[in-house]
Amino acid sequence: MSEQTLKRVDLIFGEYSNEKYKILATTLARTNEDILKDLLESGLRGRGGAGFPTAMKWKFTAESPGEEKYVVCNADEGEPGTFKDREILLRVPRKVFSGMAICGKVIGAKKGYMYLRGEYKFMVPELMKELAIYHEHTKQLGLDFSIEIRMGSGAYICGEESALFESMEGGRGEPRNKPPYPTTSGFMKKPTVINNVETFVNVLMIMRLGPDQYKKLGTTDSRGSKVFSVSGDTPIPGIYELELGMPLDRFVDEFGDGDTKAVQVGGASGFCVPRKKFKDTVIGFEGVPTGGSMMIFNSSRSMYNVLHNYLEFFEEESCGQCTPCRVGCQQLLKGIVAVKKGEKKAVYLDQLMKLSESMKITAKCGLGQSVANSFSSIVNNFKEEMIY
Amino acid sequence: MAKNINLTIDGINVTVEEGTTILEAARNLNIHIPTLCYHEDLCVAGNCRVCVVEQEKVRNLPASCATPATDGMVIHTNSMKVRMARKHIVELLLSEHNADCTKCYKNGNCELQGLASQMLTGDHLFLDLVPDKKYTIDMFNTAIIKDDSRCIRCQRCVRTCEELQSVSALGVAYKGNKMKISTFFEHSLFEVVCTNCGQCVNRCPTGALIERNYIDQVWDAIYDPNKHVVVQTAPAVRVALGEALGMETGKIVTGKMVAALRRLGFSSVLDTDFTADLTIIEEGHELLTRLKKALVDKDPTVSLPMATSCSPGWIKFIEHTFPEYLPNLSTCKSPQQMFGALAKTYYTQKRKLDPKNVVSVSIMPCTAKKFEANRPEMRSSGYKDVDFVLTTRELGIMIRQAGLDFAELPEEKFDSFMGSSTGAAVIFGSTGGVMEAALRTAYEIVTGREVPFDGLNIVPVRGTEGEVREATIKIEKVKPEWSFLEGVELKCAVANGLAHAKTLMQNVRDGKAFYHFIEVMACPGGCLGGGGQPIPTNKDIRAKRKTAIYEEDMGMPVRKSHENPEIAEIYKEFLGKPLGHKSHELLHTYYTPRKRY
Numbered sequence: 001m002s003e004q005t006l007k008r009v010d011l012i013f014g015e016y017s018n019e020k021y022k023i024l025a026t027t028l029a030r031t032n033e034d035i036l037k038d039l040l041e042s043g044l045r046g047r048g049g050a051g052f053p054t055a056m057k058w059k060f061t062a063e064s065p066g067e068e069k070y071v072v073c074n075a076d077e078g079e080p081g082t083f084k085d086r087e088i089l090l091r092v093p094r095k096v097f098s099g100m101a102i103c104g105k106v107i108g109a110k111k112g113y114m115y116l117r118g119e120y121k122f123m124v125p126e127l128m129k130e131l132a133i134y135h136e137h138t139k140q141l142g143l144d145f146s147i148e149i150r151m152g153s154g155a156y157i158c159g160e161e162s163a164l165f166e167s168m169e170g171g172r173g174e175p176r177n178k179p180p181y182p183t184t185s186g187f188m189k190k191p192t193v194i195n196n197v198e199t200f201v202n203v204l205m206i207m208r209l210g211p212d213q214y215k216k217l218g219t220t221d222s223r224g225s226k227v228f229s230v231s232g233d234t235p236i237p238g239i240y241e242l243e244l245g246m247p248l249d250r251f252v253d254e255f256g257d258g259d260t261k262a263v264q265v266g267g268a269s270g271f272c273v274p275r276k277k278f279k280d281t282v283i284g285f286e287g288v289p290t291g292g293s294m295m296i297f298n299s300s301r302s303m304y305n306v307l308h309n310y311l312e313f314f315e316e317e318s319c320g321q322c323t324p325c326r327v328g329c330q331q332l333l334k335g336i337v338a339v340k341k342g343e344k345k346a347v348y349l350d351q352l353m354k355l356s357e358s359m360k361i362t363a364k365c366g367l368g369q370s371v372a373n374s375f376s377s378i379v380n381n382f383k384e385e386m387i388y
Numbered sequence: 389m390a391k392n393i394n395l396t397i398d399g400i401n402v403t404v405e406e407g408t409t410i411l412e413a414a415r416n417l418n419i420h421i422p423t424l425c426y427h428e429d430l431c432v433a434g435n436c437r438v439c440v441v442e443q444e445k446v447r448n449l450p451a452s453c454a455t456p457a458t459d460g461m462v463i464h465t466n467s468m469k470v471r472m473a474r475k476h477i478v479e480l481l482l483s484e485h486n487a488d489c490t491k492c493y494k495n496g497n498c499e500l501q502g503l504a505s506q507m508l509t510g511d512h513l514f515l516d517l518v519p520d521k522k523y524t525i526d527m528f529n530t531a532i533i534k535d536d537s538r539c540i541r542c543q544r545c546v547r548t549c550e551e552l553q554s555v556s557a558l559g560v561a562y563k564g565n566k567m568k569i570s571t572f573f574e575h576s577l578f579e580v581v582c583t584n585c586g587q588c589v590n591r592c593p594t595g596a597l598i599e600r601n602y603i604d605q606v607w608d609a610i611y612d613p614n615k616h617v618v619v620q621t622a623p624a625v626r627v628a629l630g631e632a633l634g635m636e637t638g639k640i641v642t643g644k645m646v647a648a649l650r651r652l653g654f655s656s657v658l659d660t661d662f663t664a665d666l667t668i669i670e671e672g673h674e675l676l677t678r679l680k681k682a683l684v685d686k687d688p689t690v691s692l693p694m695a696t697s698c699s700p701g702w703i704k705f706i707e708h709t710f711p712e713y714l715p716n717l718s719t720c721k722s723p724q725q726m727f728g729a730l731a732k733t734y735y736t737q738k739r740k741l742d743p744k745n746v747v748s749v750s751i752m753p754c755t756a757k758k759f760e761a762n763r764p765e766m767r768s769s770g771y772k773d774v775d776f777v778l779t780t781r782e783l784g785i786m787i788r789q790a791g792l793d794f795a796e797l798p799e800e801k802f803d804s805f806m807g808s809s810t811g812a813a814v815i816f817g818s819t820g821g822v823m824e825a826a827l828r829t830a831y832e833i834v835t836g837r838e839v840p841f842d843g844l845n846i847v848p849v850r851g852t853e854g855e856v857r858e859a860t861i862k863i864e865k866v867k868p869e870w871s872f873l874e875g876v877e878l879k880c881a882v883a884n885g886l887a888h889a890k891t892l893m894q895n896v897r898d899g900k901a902f903y904h905f906i907e908v909m910a911c912p913g914g915c916l917g918g919g920g921q922p923i924p925t926n927k928d929i930r931a932k933r934k935t936a937i938y939e940e941d942m943g944m945p946v947r948k949s950h951e952n953p954e955i956a957e958i959y960k961e962f963l964g965k966p967l968g969h970k971s972h973e974l975l976h977t978y979y980t981p982r983k984r985y
Binding site: 338 | 433440451456520540562
């Protein structure tokens with residue numbers, strides 16, 4: 001294994017103050033315009049994977065008419081291969097709550113919710129303890145913004161923001177039509193900011209460092225650092241905070257086992273990058289974005305099995321309401337099996353590729369739209385493994 | 389005033405009001421974007437994705453039903469990209485669908501089939517998923533059959549059941565590849581809160597939800613030389629049957645319907661309207677008796693408001709949802725069941741027939757009537773009072789099977805007796821009609837004068853869709869025997885669609901409103917929008933049928949139930965007096981409290 005070449009960052013997990021909620025206190029003293037200006041300046045984009053500019057999201061919500069607004073922290077970390085929010089919530093929940101509180105102040109919300117993945121139930125007692133401390137501090141600070149934890153029940157689709165709202169409201173976890181977007185109609189059909197756990201922490205860090213300092217990390221399109229969940233064929237799996245915009249070959253040099261065949265960037269809904277493209281692939285919004293998942297596969301792995309596994313996952317985790325996703329996932333799965341078994345000719349893969357393209361542009365939500373990412377990137381790059 | 393939005397669809401500039409969807413904007417231009425999950429009566433789901441269109445400068449194809457038009461939008465409804473995507477979507481639906489069309493009841497009247505033929509889905513692009521699915525058919529219900537293998541999961545039925553009817557017997561279960569439309573704990577429809585209203589059947593685009601049809605049984609009876617088959621036809625059928633046979637919406641086809649039934653071979657073609665008139669006499673007297681008990685005898689056990697009991701969907705709904713209000717229901721059977729009981733007693737006596745050889749068939753705009761006819765208590769003649777219930781749609785099928793050119797049939801008259809009726813009976817087919825008919829008679833009984841409304845049209849009680857209609861009628865200058873009603877303001881309410889019925893009952897229960905008399909019809913618009921009516925049924929179509937119903941009323945020589953000569957005759961010859969012993973035996977019933985689950 002080669003030596004460390006990537007810049008390690010310690011923004012997210014690092015201790016930043018002996019005094020609890022100090023940055024929150026100083027931020028609360030600033031004007032909303034000022035805070036938004038800094039956020040915009042920082043270039044922060046959402047850390048859940050889609051990368052929507054955080055400042056814009058907050059601004060739209062702040063400007064939406066209506067008295068009642070909400071802040072929701074999406075902690076339904078369900079993407080296969082992602083486990084960074086878990087670590088953040090275990091180690092620095094205070095930073096998350098602070099980020100939510102700043103958001104509450106900026107958009108004028110009095111209530112925040114953390115939608116926690118069902119499997120993370122074990123961390124509720126600790127989070128509740130920290131929340132009690134948080135509420136004490138906000139009381140002292142005179143901030144009217146309380147936070148409540150809501151539990152998910154194990155459905156992947158509930159990480160999709162509008163399905164998450166449906167779930168929180170007691171409905172079936174099914175994505176809504178967009179528009180309207182959460183900025184005007186989110187939880188309880190009220191203007192809502194929904195951000196990933198890590199995004200809220202980044203906001204706090206920007207408040208601490210100032211946008212200029214923060215901007216020094218990353219590239220023009222991908223500012224700041226990112227917490228990666230590294231798994232698969234690596235001698236050092238785990239959580240790493242790295243600068244955004246890194247080339248994939250350097251990542252593989254550092255984390256691979258020397259025999260890396262492909263890296264799945266962004267989980268099952270992300271892209272598979274084969275060895276020949278490592279050099280030209282940048283991890284960031286200008287290249288291949290990720291919510292944090294980096295799965296490394298070496299040459300002992302069958303990419304057919306990898307894809308089969310993802311498609312089985314999607315076939316089950318689709319909410320089932322829209323046709324392209326519900327039936328499309330089944331067809332892609334059954335289709336690659338049929339080709340592998342020789343029941344369908346290899347050209348059938350082309351038919352499936354077209355189908356995945358249609359799914360990408362017609363599915364109702366991000367889940368169905370992103371199945372094509374892994375499907376086409378794996379089939380295109382490892383066609384022979386699909387057939388033989 | 390709403391803001392105007394300018395957009396371009398297929399090269400045509402169009403201006404629409406803010407909030408208009410792309411689909412609606414296109415329809416304004418006579419560009420018909422295909423749809424499946426969309427239905428005018430329901431909220432937008434946007435889940436079938438058949439209606440996707442291409443929007444310039446946008447990567448994804450928006451669902452036109454769910455996407456509001458915005459300024460400057462440039463839309464293509466038939467681009468290469470759109471055609472490919474749409475074809476894929478229909479192919480995907482077909483791959484999950486039991487497309488054995490010739491074995492399907494909806495063959496020829498199926499929206500999915502229509503799309504498949506439009507898109508020339510000759511060679512199926514994808515694998516057939518049906519063999520791997522463990523689809524089930526729920527055939528245990530007497531009114532509705534649910535075949536999951538035909539289901540395309542558009543959720544029209546789910547939205548209908550929840551939004552229009554607030555019943556929620558149907559819901560979505562499981563997710564992903566196992567996602568299906570199901571009931572509480574996947575029980576059969578007959579074991580759950582389903583009211584059999586059939587609104588879901590009317591909106592199902594495929595053959596997943598259909599009425600249980602009794603067409604062959606009826607033909608068997610007709611061709612059995614030992615059977616005398618009487619048929620009765622409900623008021624709402626005559627303003628909708630034409631639609632099922634290719635005629636324009638809202639056409640009154642009473643005479644042609646009678647001619648057709650005669651040619652099909654029914655021994656006697658009679659009218660449910662006759663027993664609708666009879667219902668008015670019985671129910672009117674029941675109301676007056678209850679009012680007397682409440683106002684004069686101060687009897688605390690008398691239940692007010694009294695609620696109409698003509699709609700079997702409403703009956704099952706109240707049995708499940710407000711069982712504590714069953715004493716408030718009029719004990720009168722519905723006109724269908726009154727007719728059935730009389731067909732095998734009064735009719736057979738007069739015609740000197742053995743009731744065991746009489747088969748009684750009814751043509752109804754309704755699927756719940758099938759359930760009603762099968763209720764164990766509906767055997768007061770000693771036989772099953774109504775043997776077979778056919779919907780308007782089933783009659784349409786029979787007429788086509790017989791090769792009749794419906795539009796060219798002559799106008800014929802109902803047989804007598806039990807065939808004469810009044811305008812008051814015709815309006816039973818529309819929301820507010822039972823109320824209006826009852827008031828026309830009750831007011832006259834009490835005061836000796838006609839209701840004080842121009843041309844007998846009690847417009848204030850004519851129900852409107854989407855609301856609970858309230859009206860107050862002041863009773864003045866009464867006859868001496870009704871002096872206790874002098875000056876009483878009779879408070880009435882009318883609701884159609886079970887969602888509004890629920891609101892009405894909640895208001896009554898919570899003491900927010902007080903009424904003497906309420907009329908509920910389970911279906912939107914009343915029976916004219918019934919679950920057994922021709923498909924499609926939507927707001928515009930219901931409005932046309934409603935106009936036709938009131939037109940038929942205006943055209944009737946007699947428009948008050950108590951002036952129907954055959955009614956006077958039946959009391960004289962057979963029943964004795966309203967609410968008499970014989971009436972109670974044959975024309976009144978009881979109800980069964982049921983649980984929500």
